[in-house]
Amino acid sequence: AQSVTQLGSHVSVSEGALVLLRCNYSSSVPPYLFWYVQYPNQGLQLLLKYTTGATLVKGINGFEAEFKKSETSFHLTKPSAHMSDAAEYFCAVSGSGGYQKVTFGTGTKLQVIP
Amino acid sequence: DTAVSQTPKYLVTQMGNDKSIKCEQNLGHDTMYWYKQDSKKFLKIMFSYNNKELIINETVPNRFSPKSPDKAHLNLHINSLELGDSAVYFCASSPRGATDTQYFGPGTRLTVL
Numbered sequence: 076a077q078s079v080t081q082l083g084s085h086v087s088v089s090e091g092a093l094v095l096l097r098c099n100y101s102s103s104v105p106p107y108l109f110w111y112v113q114y115p116n117q118g119l120q121l122l123l124k125y126t127t128g129a130t131l132v133k134g135i136n137g138f139e140a141e142f143k144k145s146e147t148s149f150h151l152t153k154p155s156a157h158m159s160d161a162a163e164y165f166c167a168v169s170g171s172g173g174y175q176k177v178t179f180g181t182g183t184k185l186q187v188i189p
Numbered sequence: 190d191t192a193v194s195q196t197p198k199y200l201v202t203q204m205g206n207d208k209s210i211k212c213e214q215n216l217g218h219d220t221m222y223w224y225k226q227d228s229k230k231f232l233k234i235m236f237s238y239n240n241k242e243l244i245i246n247e248t249v250p251n252r253f254s255p256k257s258p259d260k261a262h263l264n265l266h267i268n269s270l271e272l273g274d275s276a277v278y279f280c281a282s283s284p285r286g287a288t289d290t291q292y293f294g295p296g297t298r299l300t301v302l
Contacts, residue, residue, distance in 0.1 A: 107288045118193070118279055118293030119232075126288065163230055169287040176245050177287045179232040 077102040077168050081180035089188050094138075094153040096183045098166030101147065108149040109167040109177070110140055119165060125149060136160070161187045192216050193294040195280050201300045202270055209266045210297045212280030220244075220286050221263040223255060224279040226296070232279070238263055239286065275301045
């Protein structure tokens, strides 16, 4: 069984401020972890993913996330928010092996204030 | 060239009608999915196919029937539409399975009146 919890359904930051979106996961097998972004009226697109190896993962648009097994967390950060970062962000988890499914979190809407 | 395409983009229909949504991917991926996103943005998997074979069938009413004529296409047929079926439906594909990046289509917004 697997699950994802995203803390905070809405997050507001000022332009230029740090972005921190929180994600905690639960998985009975070594997890594959993803962050996807959804802009208004569009499908989701991958920001970054963790499979194995290096725990700090860098993605597109200056985002990065760190896999912390002891905390079962995979928080998403960006040092300086840009207006174009305003979107819905989804954390997701999948287990390795066989035909696993991906479980998505409930999403966090990021608002960037000028 | 669009990687994952869906038609139609918008679908407005009456309760009780039957409708279909089509999905095509030109990425050569083996696995395709249907997701339902409700008004609160909650995204839930409905079905997954690998090389035309159904591998995931979540708790979905049997009014929903997916069909995969080949590995590049996954269509969704919905019988006897209900108000609660109103949502955005996303098709996605990935190279081999759930551990790979998924590529999403633009979505089909279904409104049942």
